[in-house]
Amino acid sequence: MRPRARAALAGVLFVALVASRAGAATKAVLTLHWYPQTQFAGYYMALAKGFYAARGIDLEIRRGGSDVDSIRELREGRTDFATLFLTAGILYRADDLRLVNVVQVVNRGNLLIVARRDRGVSKIADLDGRRMSLWGDHFSAAFKKAFADSGIWPVLFDQFSSVELFLRGGVDACCAMSYNEYQRILLAGRSPEELTVISLADEGYDIPEDGVYCVEETWRKDPELARDLGEATMEGWRYAAEHPEEAVDLVLAEADRAGYTVNRVLLRRMLDGILPSILADGSWRTPGVLSREDYERAAGLVRSVFVEAGESAPYEAFRPLESGR
């Protein structure tokens, strides 16, 4: 057979193979818990590069945002998978919503307290009686535990989707993610010298954050699907780490499509900031894996902060992948 004919035949076979895989692909929906930003670069990259498709998953990624409640989406079956904070996964796992951790993407805590130095805040104890804005719900767990352990209680204000109250001087301190709100504060012209930055991880509250969750039923029905989704997601993150500019371009385009205005500098800073807590280097936690120690520590923290939180599920039930269930 001539080389050209051989190449054409190979092409036809490849297309046929791809078509047959696509035909057999399992449809699934993943809902992210916020608007398109590089906090989710790995998911978008895995989709764009065909890492999900290569594992037979026909995935649809839906953006999150202030108008999307991921827990409700899972509960009502409108999504198969959703990204959640670990504390949310623990807090909202209930009899009627048996959440299962599929892949633990952000494996280290990035929570910060950012305070104005000119208001006399230089350490966590200085916040006693000071005005501080704080996210509600499960996001506040580590902060409230840190306040309780330090024997302090700031005057708390609700913090929603921006740090505007802090920027306008309405509060002395606010909560922030090191890769997101803190960068937004700096890009709004505040210099690091003006700010006191307290890392909760450094204070002993190093709790893993974003992970992918599904309900137990989805897991039982097709454990391979969940496993493959986790693997493809981590491959997407590795690709994003190796091609950061491509990842920023992709997420910027996604953000534009979603009508979410964000700039390239912030997206790049966000990506650079989050990657170290996703991809391990050496003796650190295993990428993608929620360890038993981390889970039990996070579950203990949730129980100590939220009175409504019941008994936590055993690690094996929360993270069936490790137990081979």
Added chain:
Amino acid sequence: MIDRLFPFFPDGRRGVSIAARLALMIVLGVGALFSAIVLYGYFTSRAALEREFAERMENLGRAAENEFLRIPGIAESATRDLAEVLLQFSPPPEKLAETMKRLLESHPDISALTIGFSREGADPRYGNYCPDASREGGSVRLRDLAGEVDWTVQEWYQLPLQMGRALWTEPFFGEGGGLMVSYAIPVYDASWRYLATVCASLELHRLAGVFSAMPIGGRGYAFMITGDGTFVSHPRRELLMRETMFSVAEMEDRTDLVDLGRRMIRGETGTASLYDPLRGRLMVFFRPVGAMGWSIGILFPEEEALADITRLRRVQGLLGLGGLIALVVAGLFISGRISGPMRLLKDSAARLASGPLCRRSRPATRWGCSPHRSPR
């Protein structure tokens, strides 16, 4: 000529003649004096022109601010009126909505009026109520947002409540995708319980349009940033609402923008010099916009802003160069005349010293000395 100015010593080294030294000293002395006068003149003229530029820009900035604030002023007074109605009359919900509709109809510059009532308020009629009057096509649409959104988590509701004062929000994308900005005031009932946030919204392009349409002149342009440094008006449309002064500073590696941005968001007024790799050196005047927390900048290429001083500098430079050349020529001529007899004397002494004494020495009549015959 060179040999006369820089003659060879007997040992073969090249020296500096007295004429050259004299000329150099004259040029240096007079040149230094001349330069000092020119520099003093240049810097005083430049300072005067900069002062004049700042005054011109101050006037322009004030005019821009007045023009710009006309519409926000209307929004502020309409919001206050609505809050007053609410406090004084506590109308039933349907009457209140009707009042809002009439108020919006009489203020064409305002896009929407909204009242977000506190869910913990004392008046049960307003318990879960968020009336909104907004423009839709040519008419005003009334609706209750309570069934659609949770207004209590939105910035326009929360910020006045948390800050305890009236304020302008950061721009945001409205329902139709257009950029909006809201003026919101907190309202408390007679027992100081939080009653509601009353808010008027404007389309940002109407505001920014007023500002960007202002004639600045020459190659100058104006821009506007919010209290967070976000561009809301700028000839580079790709910056609007996406970039801050500080993200642009990082992208373009320009630390001078960081310093300027910080001064602007602090609400300062002043002038600054910037260097733009594409446009060269720029002069910018900046001042805050009313009480909105925003700031405007008016920017000109420095060569345009200081065109007079550039012309003066060029003329002075040419004059200085010409004067210096003339000074060198004059200095050389004068010092040559002064040092001529000494050079002759030196040459004769050298010849005498080298003997034989029977040689005739050259007469020095050229310099007016008495003719002298040397012994035969």
